[in-house]
Amino acid sequence: MFATEPYLVGGTWRALAKFARQHIDWPLNDTHGFELDPAKTTKILKALARTDPTELNTARGISSMRADALPDAGALLQILIEELQPDRLVFSSWGLREGLLYKRLEPAARTQDPLLAGMAAFATPRGCAPQRAARIAGWTVGAVSSATPGRERWRLAATMLAMASQSIEKNLRSRQSLDWALHKRWVGLSAEGRAMIAATVLSNSGETELPPELAMLADANLLEEGVRLGLAIRLFRRLDGGSDKLLEASALTAQGGRLLLSLGESRAALRGYQLDKDLANLAARLALDPALEVVPDEQIRRH
Template sequence: MTIRASRADRAGSFSGSKAERAIIDIGSNTVRMVVYGGSLRAPTVLYNEKVAARLGREISQTGLMPEDSVELALRGLRRFRLLLEDLEVEDVETVATAAVREAKNGPAFVEEVDALGLSPRVITGEEEACLSAHGVIGAFPGAAGVVADLGGGSLELVEVSDDETGHPVSLPLGTLRLVEYRQDKQADTRKRLEKVLKKGGWGKPIDAPLYLVGGTWRAMAVYAMEARDYPLTDPHGFTLSPKEAMKLARRLASSRPADLRAIERISSMRSETMPDAAVLLQALLKRLEPTQIVFSSWGLREGLLYDRLPPHQKMQDPLLAGITVFAAQRGVPPQLATRIAGWTVDAIPPGGNGEERLRLAAILLSLASMQIEPNLRLNQGTDWALHKRWMALDARGRAMLAATLAANGNHLDLPKELRELADEESLKEAMGWGLATRLARRIGARSRRSLHVSRIDKEAGKLVLSLQASHADLFGLPTEKDMALLSDWLGLKHAVRIVPDDEWHGVGD
């Protein structure tokens, strides 16, 4: 489906981010439409709606998609079509997976969907596996291991390494089909599932991470996070050791759906499938022996978007791509954040391990938080750092973003949850970024000129602020206080040096 509309006339219904593109995913369990905006490299979900049509619920018995499920799916697709027209989204891609490709009435269903103008593409199991893997590669640059995408009709397994995929396999182990493998004893059920994995070519240890994609897996992550009172709420990027994952799987396999349904963030649909999926997870852990479990919220739909990017955009850092757009929508030009990041480097040198990307991301978010009312700033900014879905950012990195934001607002008593996520040294470094950002923005009210006529660095055990003589009066009382805050935090004395205009360009050379 392609709807032509001028970008200037694009619907502005999403508070600062235009609806640019959409993916419609016709799966065995749900038919879902997701509308995206924001950065091409780190797209933002603007609208997400699903219809639980359960198209694949009778495939193994009858070979057909039930008539009532087909009508429910088409009803939802007709609504999606109208929404997309009204939003003037011109770029829409529609794909169908296991139920449609396997059902005898799949071709007739595709014709009806095509008549709506949605141009569906039925993808093979191998394509589905690779697309899900590309979503993981997009979310976790450098990912190496195995992706396991659990849908309603199938389980896709595929290797990932060096941004490439290998050995894609689609197995009839979707959540709607797992009931067929049940035995009286869990151990016997697990062994049956292990045999299917082995027959499909997945019977040996992988000695690498296992990336889990799919709503039922994510519901398991939510359960684990709730059980340990984890400070973060987004299951994306949540990790478990094999031992922790097996403990979780055994506990969930013995749980009743009604008990799982009582957990606020677990839907009734997921609660029904989690016990069987937990036995499948046991089989995967036994057969593959992964080094760790990583939950990914990016999968097939994001893989479709990632595949369309030119190589130079695929190489972008998804964290910085996402935060740059987010901050720009809140009045923060990326050039300003880059200048401030460079301005702070001599006072707080890089700590290594990719910290400079975190510094830039933290400064962007800190500057964006200044648009929030002061009484809401700390709480809302901390929520941005800890709970908003950022790509390529682990728990420690989230804590560092939050610590930078807090220090930028002169809140040096950090929320306790940050210390559960990051070590003291990392938090101290991040708070230094925040205090330096505070000083940089307050010297000249974020003006470009102020960062050219000032410099901060360490000299002989002191923190020295140098100012060009023409702008010596920028050192007012607020600046003096901020200078003292930063130097005290670094354990240094501080000094101010006024440099004659004709000598300024040699400072720091």
């Protein structure tokens, strides 16, 4: 039996993916992991057949070599769709060379999650190692948890990227971190995962009005989850002095209709207008009442 999700590997297929993205106004520019269902692909291939190869080169930014080959490649792909009847088509940005390099990796390296490994390599020199991100994500989960199992890796990746974005100049942070989430070459991350991470990094920067293109990539519930996570990370940063000791002197929980921030006595001086504001913003997003209490440090540690 044929696989129901054939992967298209090679430069001509990458060029076809570029044409398809432009044709449907897809908001992502990374070919890797780009998906199309057969019905939509057939419509795109019909449009491709009506397009002059010269236009593909001059107006679409596709190299002349690939532009000349695309009409024939499109005709071949249509035959494959009819024969294989796949559920969807998936495009790859990688090819045989990358496969050969992958085979040379140590076995332990091959077992790593490609998204988390890549995100860790990117975020660690920008101030957020994966161990620290895991503890921060754990700090948020008492109030902002996922309704869908399996999203923990997205939440960890989003936390790493949100914390790493603090290395960017404030005036550029929102735009740059959004580009990181949507357009950087992440492996093992779907379009909806990118959208969720984008919502996180934006709300971490104080922007909860999301750009409309994110709605093309993920449903409203997932985007809201990203916004809430970003606001929780922003609240943590208001307390954070770059030391993990804070994680032992504060706790965030949702209980009894309240969003409760508990501060150990040793950190009571951190309370202020901005902290109260960030707590209130997150509470409003959760439809909870904000509350802050100062308790003995030992009580926090037991929590």
